[in-house]
Amino acid sequence: MKVLNHLFVAGLIVAASVSAQADKVVGKIVGGTEAAINEFPYIVSLQSSSHFCGGSLIKKNWVLTAAHCVKGGSVKNVVIGLHDLKNTTNAEKIAPKRIIAHPQYNASATDYDFALIELSRDSSFTPIALNTTEIAISDSGAPIMSTVAGWGTTTEGSYSLPNLLQRVDVPLVSQAACNKSYPNKITDRMICAGYTEGGKDSCQGDSGGPLVAKADDGQTYLIGVVSWGRGCARAGYPGVYSKVNAGYDWIMANAQ
Numbered sequence: 001m002k003v004l005n006h007l008f009v010a011g012l013i014v015a016a017s018v019s020a021q022a023d024k025v026v027g028k029i030v031g032g033t034e035a036a037i038n039e040f041p042y043i044v045s046l047q048s049s050s051h052f053c054g055g056s057l058i059k060k061n062w063v064l065t066a067a068h069c070v071k072g073g074s075v076k077n078v079v080i081g082l083h084d085l086k087n088t089t090n091a092e093k094i095a096p097k098r099i100i101a102h103p104q105y106n107a108s109a110t111d112y113d114f115a116l117i118e119l120s121r122d123s124s125f126t127p128i129a130l131n132t133t134e135i136a137i138s139d140s141g142a143p144i145m146s147t148v149a150g151w152g153t154t155t156e157g158s159y160s161l162p163n164l165l166q167r168v169d170v171p172l173v174s175q176a177a178c179n180k181s182y183p184n185k186i187t188d189r190m191i192c193a194g195y196t197e198g199g200k201d202s203c204q205g206d207s208g209g210p211l212v213a214k215a216d217d218g219q220t221y222l223i224g225v226v227s228w229g230r231g232c233a234r235a236g237y238p239g240v241y242s243k244v245n246a247g248y249d250w251i252m253a254n255a256q
Helices: 175-181 244-254
Strands: 007-009 012-014 043-047 051-059 062-065 077-080 092-094 096-101 115-119 145-150 166-173 190-193 210-214 220-230 239-243
Touching: 043 062, 051 077, 051 220, 062 220, 145 220, 175 190, 190 220, 220 244, 239 244
Parallel strands: none
Antiparallel strands: 007 012, 043 051, 043 077, 051 062, 062 115, 077 092, 096 115, 145 166, 145 210, 166 190, 190 239, 210 220, 220 239
């Protein structure tokens, strides 16, 4: 399973360790387009010497990301309001005050892949609302669409990141269907998204970033955290995300 740890690739730090099954901890956007400026005001870039993971501002001084992004590594800065990695003119660069990985995080299974970062000061950007309810995903009928964004690689195995924030729309996949792709690996803390034919996905560098969906009330909610998958945008292998509503109680209890 490919999980993002610290791997220096072409000057960027990307979380990635490969298991015998060659699954992936997702980190990039494949098959997407450039996001509109300010389309994702809550998205953050986790940086050491450069970008290596994403995250989401969930309170003025708290960021939600993936545990595999913070375990064994150092987050020197959280950059909010960024669009172009090379242009931080309108962005906020805030040092982390405290990092809390979920105590049940399992690196081998990439389960409970949640982490919180307390910021050393408040951000002026607007946080994203968290999804608190289970989403009923059907294998038939109209798909439930979601959107994932990040600065991850745009093709599997790439050694460079795009400068501009990318986004892609992907349909949610039921747990039963996802378990057919990843037998006995999809837990109740995971939600899957992707096309059967592949072609669109998150990838290295996107890890920890947001998977969002719009509810019937018109509000956009954070429903997932980019976590893992087999390769990037491969047919038959949707991306796997940490399910926000499953981690909601832990998130709220610790993001104080």
